[in-house]
Ligand code: 13P
C-alpha cells in the first residue's frame with residue numbers, strides 16, 4: 001500500500017536530523033497552511049499530537065471526517081488501516097501516514113488468505129468485518145463496522161441470515177451478547193486490549209470503591225463483566241463526562257486519558273493495569289510510532305503516501321459506504 005521506493009524513507013519513515021532551532025509545532029502549522037493539509041488523529045496518539053491535530057476522534061468519526069474533508073492532504077496520525085480507510089473514502093486526496101510500520105496487531109491477526117478460506121468455508125453468510133482489518137479483508141466483506149456502530153450494523157442484518165464476524169473475537173462475543181445473535185467469529189485479538197489484568201483492576205476498584213470501570217469492547221470478557229460501561233473510545237469519553245463519578249478506571253489504550261482529563265480536569269482517571277508488570281502494555285506501540293518529528297518530515301516531503309490499487313479500493317469501498325449509511329440512520 002505504500003510507495004516506499006523513495007530513498008528518503010528509512011525503516012518506514014523519513015529519518016532526517018532536525019535542527020534544534022526549529023519550533024516543530026509552528027513548523028507543522030506553517031506546512032499545514034501552505035499545503036492545505038489537515039491532521040486527523042486517533043485518541044490513542046500522544047497528547048502533543050492530539051493537541052496539534054485538526055480533528056481527534058475514534059475510528060468512525062475519523063473515517064467520516066476523512067470522507068468529507070476538502071483539504072488537499074490528509075495526514076493520518078494513527079495506524080495504517082485508518083489511513084487506508086481515508087484513502088478508500090477520499091481517493092483524490094493525498095493521504096500520508098508518518099510511519100509505514102504503524103500497523104495493528106488485530107488487523108494482522110486476520111491474514112487475507114486465511115480469512116478468505118474462513119469466508120469460503122462458510123458460504124451464504126453475511127460477512128461483517130471490524131474496520132481494524134486489511135484493505136484486502138475489507139474487499140471480501142459485506143459490511144464494515146467500528147466499535148461505535150457494531151451492534152447497530154449486526155442488528156441491521158435480517159434475522160434469517162447467518163453472520164461471520166472478524167477479526168476481533170472479544171468484540172464479536174460482545175456483539176453476540178448485545179444482539180442475542182449467534183455469530184461465526186474469527187479468533188483474532190488486539191495485543192493491548194487482551195492484556196488487561198482483571199485481578200489488578202479489582203484491586204484498584206477496592207482501593208477506589210466509588211470509581212467506575214470503563215472498558216473498550218476489545219477487552220477480554222472477564223474485564224467486560226466487571227465494567228460499569230463498555231463502549232468505543234468516543235463513547236467512553238462521553239460517559240466520563242456525563243457520569244457523576246469522580247474517579248474512573250480506564251481499560252483501553254492510555255492515549256484516551258488525555259482527552260478525558262482535558263474535558264474533566266477535576267476528575268481522576270486511572271489507566272487500567274496489564275498482566276505484564278514490566279511494560280507500559282496499555283500503550284499501543286504501533287500508535288505510538290507516530291511522533292511530532294515524523295509528522296513534520298512527512299508534511300515536508302509528502303511521504304510516505306498511501307496508494308491503493310483502484311479495483312481493490314472499489315471493492316473495499318462498498319462495505320465501508322454501507323457502514324456509513326447505517327451509522328447515519330442511527331445518528332452516529
Ligand atoms: P475505536 O476508535 O473505534 O474506539 O477503536 C479503537 C481501536 O482499536 C483503534 O485501534
Ligand code: SF4
Pocket residue numbers: 044079103104105106107132190191192193253284285286287
Ligand atoms: Fe490495533 Fe490494538 Fe493498536 Fe488499536 S490498540 S491500533 S486495535 S494494536
